[in-house]
Amino acid sequence: MTTTREDAGSGRESRWPPLVALLLAALLELSLPGDLILGGGWIRWIIPALVVILIVVAAVAPLDESDRRRRLGVTLAALVTVANAVAIGELVYGIVGEAGFEGKYLIVAALQVWFTNVIVFAMWFWELDGGGPRHRAFAAPGPQEFLFAQYTLPQPWTWRPSFLDYLYLSFSNAVSFAAADVLPLRHRMKALMALESILSLLVILIIAARAISVLR
Numbered sequence: 001m002t003t004t005r006e007d008a009g010s011g012r013e014s015r016w017p018p019l020v021a022l023l024l025a026a027l028l029e030l031s032l033p034g035d036l037i038l039g040g041g042w043i044r045w046i047i048p049a050l051v052v053i054l055i056v057v058a059a060v061a062p063l064d065e066s067d068r069r070r071r072l073g074v075t076l077a078a079l080v081t082v083a084n085a086v087a088i089g090e091l092v093y094g095i096v097g098e099a100g101f102e103g104k105y106l107i108v109a110a111l112q113v114w115f116t117n118v119i120v121f122a123m124w125f126w127e128l129d130g131g132g133p134r135h136r137a138f139a140a141p142g143p144q145e146f147l148f149a150q151y152t153l154p155q156p157w158t159w160r161p162s163f164l165d166y167l168y169l170s171f172s173n174a175v176s177f178a179a180a181d182v183l184p185l186r187h188r189m190k191a192l193m194a195l196e197s198i199l200s201l202l203v204i205l206i207i208a209a210r211a212i213s214v215l216r
Contacts, residue, residue, distance in 0.1 A: 013133050018073075018126060018163040019055050025080060025119040026051040028112045032087060033105065047083065050076050070132045073123060080120040081195075087113050088202050095209045106210050114174070114203045121196040122170035125189070126163050136160050147183040174200040 026048040054076060057069050091110055129145040130136045137160065144151075146169070150159040169182050177197040184190045 013137055013162050021119045022051050025116045028116045032112055070127055073127050077120050077123045084113055084117055088199055091206050095206055107207055110203045110206045117199050118170045118174050122167040124192050125166040125169055145186050145189045147185055149181045
């Protein structure tokens with residue numbers, strides 16, 4: 001029996017993998033030292049609070065209201081991206097300036113920021129590609145942002161990327177500064193991937209600089 005595009009779009013993706021990943025990102029952000037968090041003080045609780053709100057909204061919102069969850073998810077991804085960029089800037093200052101950060105402090109914080117970076121850009125890709133997870137699930141996607149290898153196989157519409165595919169895309173881009181088997185098709189995704197690579201490279205340079213200082 002032939003599988004049609006409509007049949008393939010009859011299911012939908014589980015909400016929980018991206019929510020669990022976001023919760024982990026919020027915990028990593030919350031556990032950063034106070035002088036690496038934008039604004040410090042009570043502001044450090046904003047992102048975790050928004051994650052809790054997003055989880056509640058995603059758990060109870062009907063499918064026809066999932067665009068609200070998507071807007072909240074994109075807003076949260078933007079906030080975490082800005083907060084991460086600030087933390088990376090503070091870490092760079094700790095290396096080239098006179099902040100006096102301890103080596104262990106720098107490396108642990110850099111790893112926290114790096115993993116948060118991978119998660120938040122996976123969220124960006126997952127929320128924006130093809131109009132978001134809801135549109136992809138119901139076979140009414142918006143413009144395709146990425147060319148996955150599976151799309152080149154016969155009847156590519158029987159396969160849809162899940163959050164884990166975007167997490168792998170983000171991880172491979174952060175490690176090798178290019179996704180091995182996924183091509184960005186639109187300018188905004190190319191810009192997001194370039195931004196992730198730049199932030200990842202800065203974190204790697206921070207760790208490398210600390211390693212060099214230890215070897216001296």
